[in-house]
Amino acid sequence: MIPINNHYQKLQASYLFSDIARRVDAFQESHPGQPLIKLGIGDVTEPLPPACIAAFHRAVDEMADRRTFRGYGPDQGYEFLRQVIAEGDFRSRGAPVDADEIFVSDAAKCDSANIQEIFATDIRIAVPDPVYPVYVDTNVMAGRTGPWTNGRYEGLTYLEATADNGYVPALPSNPVDLIYLCYPNNPTGATLTREQLQTWVDYARENEAVILYDAAYEGFIRDESIPHSIYELEGAREVAIEFRSFSKNAGFTGIRCAFTVVPKALKARDGSGNAVDLHSIWARRHATKFNGVSYPVQRAAEAVYSTEGKIQTRQLTDFYLENAGLIRAAIESIGLSCVGGDNAPYIWIQTGGDSWDFFDRLLDKAGVVCTPGSGFGKCGEGCIRLSAFNSREAVVEAVERVKDTLAG
Ligand code: MLT
Numbered sequence: 001m002i003p004i005n006n007h008y009q010k011l012q013a014s015y016l017f018s019d020i021a022r023r024v025d026a027f028q029e030s031h032p033g034q035p036l037i038k039l040g041i042g043d044v045t046e047p048l049p050p051a052c053i054a055a056f057h058r059a060v061d062e063m064a065d066r067r068t069f070r071g072y073g074p075d076q077g078y079e080f081l082r083q084v085i086a087e088g089d090f091r092s093r094g095a096p097v098d099a100d101e102i103f104v105s106d107a108a109k110c111d112s113a114n115i116q117e118i119f120a121t122d123i124r125i126a127v128p129d130p131v132y133p134v135y136v137d138t139n140v141m142a143g144r145t146g147p148w149t150n151g152r153y154e155g156l157t158y159l160e161a162t163a164d165n166g167y168v169p170a171l172p173s174n175p176v177d178l179i180y181l182c183y184p185n186n187p188t189g190a191t192l193t194r195e196q197l198q199t200w201v202d203y204a205r206e207n208e209a210v211i212l213y214d215a216a217y218e219g220f221i222r223d224e225s226i227p228h229s230i231y232e233l234e235g236a237r238e239v240a241i242e243f244r245s246f247s248k249n250a251g252f253t254g255i256r257c258a259f260t261v262v263p264k265a266l267k268a269r270d271g272s273g274n275a276v277d278l279h280s281i282w283a284r285r286h287a288t289k290f291n292g293v294s295y296p297v298q299r300a301a302e303a304v305y306s307t308e309g310k311i312q313t314r315q316l317t318d319f320y321l322e323n324a325g326l327i328r329a330a331i332e333s334i335g336l337s338c339v340g341g342d343n344a345p346y347i348w349i350q351t352g353g354d355s356w357d358f359f360d361r362l363l364d365k366a367g368v369v370c371t372p373g374s375g376f377g378k379c380g381e382g383c384i385r386l387s388a389f390n391s392r393e394a395v396v397e398a399v400e401r402v403k404d405t406l407a408g
Contacts, residue, residue: 007143010153016133016375017041020359024369037398039327039386040369042186042345044251046319046391048300049312052250055303059296070295075287077104077259081298084305085259089244095231101263101279103286104293104301106256108216108245113138114289115212115241115260116178118281119268123177126157128169130187130376130383132214135180151378160379161188163350167339168196171203179204182214184221187376187385188348189324189340191226197233204239210268210278211240216258219249219317221343237263241278248320248345248389250304250313257293257301320345323395324388330399331386334406345388348373352382359384366401 013019020040028036048056062068076082082099090097105111113134121143127135129152136153139145146154157176159169167190172179181200183192192200204211213230221228230236242261246252262282267275293301303309324341331338331349341347351358355372362368362384371387373380388395 005141005143007141007145010140010145010147011137012148015137016371019375020369020371023359024363027363034367036363036367036369037390037394037401038369039388039390039395039398040371042248042387042389044248044253044320044389045394046251046316048251048255049304049309049316051303051306051309051312052300055306056255056296056300059299063295073292073295073298075290075292076100076102076283077293078295078298078302081302082259084302085244088305088310090229090231090261093228093232095229096237097229097231097261097263101261103260103262103282104298105258105260105286105290106293108214108243108247108258108260109134111258111260112180112212112214112243114285115282116142116144118278118285119178119210124157124175125155126159126172126176126179128161128180128182128185129158129378130161130373130380131180132182132186133376135212136377151374158377158379161185161190162379163337163339166190167348168192171199175207177209179209179211180214181211182216184217184226184344185340185346186214186217186344187346187371187373187380189342189344189346190348191221191223191343193225194227194233197227197230201230201233201236201239205235209239210266211236213240213242215242216245217248217344217346218244219313220321220345222321223343226343231261231263237265239266241266241282246301246304249317250301250309251316252297252301255297255300257297317345319392320388323390323392326395326399327386327388330403334403336406341388347386347388349384349386350382351384355381355384362402362405366398366405368398368401368405 082102086099161167161169167188218228230240245258262279264279266278327347328341338349355374359372371385373383
């Protein structure tokens with residue numbers, strides 16, 4: 001028999017959100033007719049902005065006509081989309097990003113999972129704890145960790161984010177080459193100030209490290225002092241790759257569009273110690289392994305940056321933030337501490353005790369699905385995450401059920 005990649009054997013049994021889905025399915029089977037409210041995985045519920053729908057329809061009509069039909073698109077994504085992204089998301093905020101530094105893709109999840117391929121296997125990696133599990137699992141698969149021991153993989157540096165440090169980890173105390181950061185944070189909803197993020201950029205510059213900055217939730221930032229992009233910070237172009245997504249700000253989870261920025265100034269070294277630019281390496285990888293996002297979807301994404309698109313996506317994120325406010329208020333009213341929900345769609349709640357026990361209790365007694373904090377790492381034990389992505393009606397009902405269950 002052919003041998004497998006043995007590093008897969010080190011992984012925990014299943015991906016966190018698949019595990020939750022399985023438990024929820026099993027619960028529903030054994031409790032038929034019991035209505036559940038899902039505030040677990042961050043999946044949007046509201047329809048696409050009308051500007052995106054109109055652009056999507058127009059592009060489908062173009063595909064129906066020989067004169068405007070399009071086959072394979074450009075490797076990095078259509079210029080029309082990359083130009084509006086560069087202007088709308090970066091240059092308008094003083095972040096120097098050019099259209100040809102942007103790679104359009106189907107997901108920040110996939111890009112943040114795949115990016116590790118372009119680095120050597122023996123690099124030293126730092127990940128936050130709690131953490132979006134994709135960053136960790138993909139490095140396990142690639143053989144960059146030892147076995148799972150006492151709730152952690154050997155060989156990784158864990159950057160602990162807890163209530164004690166305001167969910168902002170300290171800089172690593174041992175040398176690392178690659179650092180994963182996500183702000184506004186998934187899962188805690190915490191944010192970084194400009195000064196805090198500058199500290200990470202300065203650290204990366206001093207230590208020749210690279211930061212992988214996941215900004216998939218930047219559309220939820222309301223406090224204008226919080227940076228939306230790492231490239232707003234001095235020197236970040238030489239040390240950071242940024243991931244963005246249309247999933248949560250414009251409701252694209254079902255139609256798929258995202259992008260990654262790899263600045264041309266970002267260098268690493270080859271086996272002989274020569275400097276190489278990561279932009280060329282990622283371009284090579286992208287061209288070989290990815291076939292692009294469909295033309296109608298890229299047109300729909302372009303519409304996010306139109307005058308109406310900006311207003312409509314803002315209304316969408318406002319809607320989910322209002323949900324988050326309702327959840328936060330309910331949680332605080334029963335005396336539990338929480339963070340997030342003000343500049344992020346996630347609320348991170350300190351429940352104490354075992355996170356999976358709490359998950360089961362909420363499911364069983366309230367019929368509400370949450371995400372157990374321990375699924376995001378050891379530091380998530382004793383916490384749960386509630387997502388603000390649901391209809392208003394469902395959120396209002398869920399918070400009443402949660403209050404009754406926990407207060408009763
Ligand atoms: C989450 O719930 O953490 C997100 O939906 C995961 C994702 O976007 O892949």
